[in-house]
Amino acid sequence: MTISVLLVEDDIDLAATVVDYLEIEGISCDHAANGVQGLSLIDNNDYHVILLDINLPRLDGLSVCQKVRASSDDTPILMLTARDSLKDKVAGFDAGTDDYLVKPFEIEELLVRIIALSKRRSGQATSLNVGNLALQLKARTATYAGESLKLTPITFKLLEKLMREATKPVTRNKLMLAVWGEDQPDSNSLKVHIHHLRKQLDKVNANLSIDTEAGFGFVLRKKSP
Template sequence: MIRVLLVEDDRDLAETLLQLMQLAQMQPDHASNGKAGLTLSRVNDYDVLIVDVGLPQLNGFELCRQLRTDGIDTPVLFLTAYRSIDNKLEGFDAGGDDYLAKPFDNRELIARVTALAGRRSSQVKRLAVADLVMDCDNVIVFYRQEQLELSPTCYTLLETLMRASPAVVSRATLENALWGDEPPNSNVLKAHLYYLRRELTKVDAAELLQTLTGKGWALRQGKGCETT
């Protein structure tokens, strides 16, 4: 079941959308202002956030910015009465993943929520795995306050692993993230993984990068994986 948080201050619209989502076999929660929406988003695990832009106390764009700064990667669908391209671009710049202008067809809302569910947003500004932290705005990585010196390729490699963590990332996915549809031979990827592990070793974080033979690589805490 898809769990959704609706952050909407229009009570009539909110009641209509909550009923609509329940009929679509979704599990919705509701917040009537931005601050309440921010709090619920931080403490609960939602599949999708539906956020009105013109909210009291904290507007939808600022709510989303704070979530992305916190490293929360739940997909955000903005609702707004504004249809201009500038307004849409502002929403994407704030960390949103989709945008729906009012008035809208209820079927389209359900379709968009369903499409977003199960994804993780790529808009987060801060990623963290254990004590390893990536500041995406400033393109820097720290482990327990010690900064890692990474090449652009190793940074992209680490970012791909952190966004997927704790899941295993296949060779094909890593190669696509680094080189698109024209990857070099497999030894090049192995070389960059070696360089990344070397930098993690310098800050005593090498155990986070784990190799699962025949499956791929994962960045996570805990044992149970070959780490060669």
């Protein structure tokens, strides 16, 4: 799998160096020179990692990060900045960044951090949204168009995984690992909890369904008209 990265950086020389190096390493890297352009690319593309400078024209990096997290986007974000004080780092983490790299930096270290971040989703997102379905990760609640779904801790984890991969089929093994880890029950347990999730979606007349992908797993998608 090719890692896809977005670099939002107004220093054109630095950006060119980073893009060229990453592409040599087999990593695809788009570039935006300001915060507004960066947000537009984030809205229209799927990236494994976002590299975000703080001092950006039109919209600063902290504001970009906050808007990304407010939209429930859990793409890992790495801040690249010359601001190295504890106060600045705290501000970055409060805005929703996952990692912090102070300029000037060794580009080999940047590569290592990108690879590490690309293997996970951000823990900074506080909610997930698929259409009118909303999952509040800290409160551990789910609503559809404002109406509450009654979920057990297990069905909550299942729905979270399905929403994170919305419209993409998720294998039974991935779902079971997300919920039970290595200490897995028999496969019938998964079927029972999927059935419960489907009933909850039906109760609130959701236009979403959890479809079975024969021989593969399940997928959360909009119902066919």
